[in-house]
Amino acid sequence: MNKKLIVTVLLGVFGVAAFAVAQEKGPHDAAIKGRQAMFQTYNFNMGILGDMAKGKIDYNAEIAAQSAANLNAAASFGQAAMWPEGSDSETPGNARTRALPAIWNNFPDVAEKGNALKTASEKLAAEAGNGLDALKGAIGDVGATCKGCHDDYRAKRR
Numbered sequence: 573m574n575k576k577l578i579v580t581v582l583l584g585v586f587g588v589a590a591f592a593v594a595q596e597k598g599p600h601d602a603a604i605k606g607r608q609a610m611f612q613t614y615n616f617n618m619g620i621l622g623d624m625a626k627g628k629i630d631y632n633a634e635i636a637a638q639s640a641a642n643l644n645a646a647a648s649f650g651q652a653a654m655w656p657e658g659s660d661s662e663t664p665g666n667a668r669t670r671a672l673p674a675i676w677n678n679f680p681d682v683a684e685k686g687n688a689l690k691t692a693s694e695k696l697a698a699e700a701g702n703g704l705d706a707l708k709g710a711i712g713d714v715g716a717t718c719k720g721c722h723d724d725y726r727a728k729r730r
């Protein structure tokens with residue numbers, strides 16, 4: 573094979589590969605990734621606060637207050653565009669998601685669980701900078717609201 577032919581063949585192969593990847597995108601991928609980014613923001617900030625509460629890292633009032641404020645801000649996001657019909661874990665063709673179909677049959681309950689997080693994260697944001705004991709006193713309620721929603725509406729890892 574001469575060089576030019578090899579290049580042409582390779583371009584063909586990669587062209588097809590790129591096309592195949594493009595075809596795998598589902599119609600709701602952006603919404604799914606958007607809500608997962610929100611949850612990752614919850615998780616990052618809860619991780620810092622949890623490590624302080626458990627004594628894995630030193631308590632730092634400024635970072636605690638900021639992490640709790642960030643969590644509270646993310647918990648206050650408007651989510652109207654994040655949960656389009658058909659973006660659940662059972663509908664084929666979506667980006668990887670663990671959002672159970674039950675969410676779409678129980679929107680009022682899901683919203684209530686979201687509001688429970690917001691109430692708890694508001695309290696945590698008011699307390700986290702006031703010392704380790706204040707942080708410890710407020711973080712448990714937040715963690716419980718995460719779990720409360722995951723138990724009913726998030727698929728197990730597969």
Ligand code: HEC
Binds near residue numbers: 614615686721725
């Ligand atoms: C009202 C329901 C609800 C609440 C409250 C909630 N989650 Fe979730 N969480 C979900 C659902 C549903 C998913 C799956 C989203 C998906 O994969 O599309 C999820 C996914 C996640 C993920 C995985 C994100 C990814 O990249 O795939 C993390 C991490 C997470 N949640 C952390 C938290 C933490 C921490 C809290 C509390 C501070 C919390 N969640 C509160 C419903 C909730």
